[in-house]
Amino acid sequence: MIQETMTYVCRVCRSTNIVKNGTNHCGNAQYHCKDCGTYRVLIPKQAYSETEQQTALRACLERCSLRGVARIFAMARPTIVAWLKVHVQNLPDVKETLLPATPDDVLELDEMWSFVRKKDQARWLWTAMCRRTRQIVAFAIGDRSKATCLRLWQAIPYEYKHCHTFGDFWHAYHYVFPAETHHCVGKETGETAYMERWNNTLRQRVGRYVRQTLSFSKSDESHEMVTKWFIVQYNLGLSLTI
Ligand SMILES: [Zn+2]
Known part of the structure; x- marks a missing residue:
């Protein structure tokens, strides 16, 4: 049997003095750092790739509502809105x-x-x-x-x-x-x-x-x-x- 032990550290102050702190509204485990007092997600999700962003944005211009796009790609709506704002800001006149x-x-x-x-x-x-x-x-x-x-x-x-x-x-x-x-x-x-x-x-x-x-x-x-x-x-x- 191979067993691995994982040590988590606070992503803010690198302290190991952290404890479990339930889950956030998406169900992801959270921790509380007793040294710097921060509350964060224990294992943060990997950021979406550029391709995933572009695919979700393209769907918005194919009659799909923002909520529809969020459901199809299992993404949070505010995330798509944030991409959209940046995308439109960078568009030419x-x-x-x-x-x-x-x-x-x-x-x-x-x-x-x-x-x-x-x-x-x-x-x-x-x-x-x-x-x-x-x-x-x-x-x-x-x-x-x-x-x-x-x-x-x-x-x-x-x-x-x-x-x-x-x-x-x-x-x-x-x-x-x-x-x-x-x-x-x-x-x-x-x-x-x-x-x-x-x-x-x-x-x-x-x-x-x-x-x-x-x-x-x-x-x-x-x-x-x-x-x-x-x-x-x-x-x-x-x-x-x-
Ligand atoms: Zn900390």
Whole structure:
């Protein structure tokens, strides 16, 4: 018979003067160090690999809710949220993902309803898409007022500002976009068809934009974060294929 004896030491002060201290809420054994007073998990779990992180994050952009991803990969939700925050912070700006504009480029505009926490807390997603490249050149999240429309206009990169724009009859466009280049059109003209189709793509792919589900953003911060994440990776995907 081979028997091994394992001596555990405090991970803070390296003292061996430690005692068992029950389990934490995940069921992992804990210790208490009598020298430095710390309470820690006895055998810490190995950190997740980069591949595991990337796989879990990719699942978030395939319609799965955060809770769903946490269940599939048996990971803690706050862990995934922490990765997500770091990932989105390191993403480039939307304007840095764009292909160069051409003189005859056309932008299609639309605003799409979503909400944060409760259905009566509407957050409209305003987007501008380049018809030629299908990239989202700018977005803004807010109410359906002129103020948010103005933020969309301000977010459009300088090299796309000259473009002819097509939007629906919502009055805010009329006040914000230049009369010489903006056109108000009905859906039946097909002038905003690509933009409307993209709204469907977003609703298919991002759990919190799917209609009639219980997945939704709990905060404006995460709503903005996940929207930007989807747009940047969508734009970058198009940059590679065109
Ligand atoms: Zn200690």
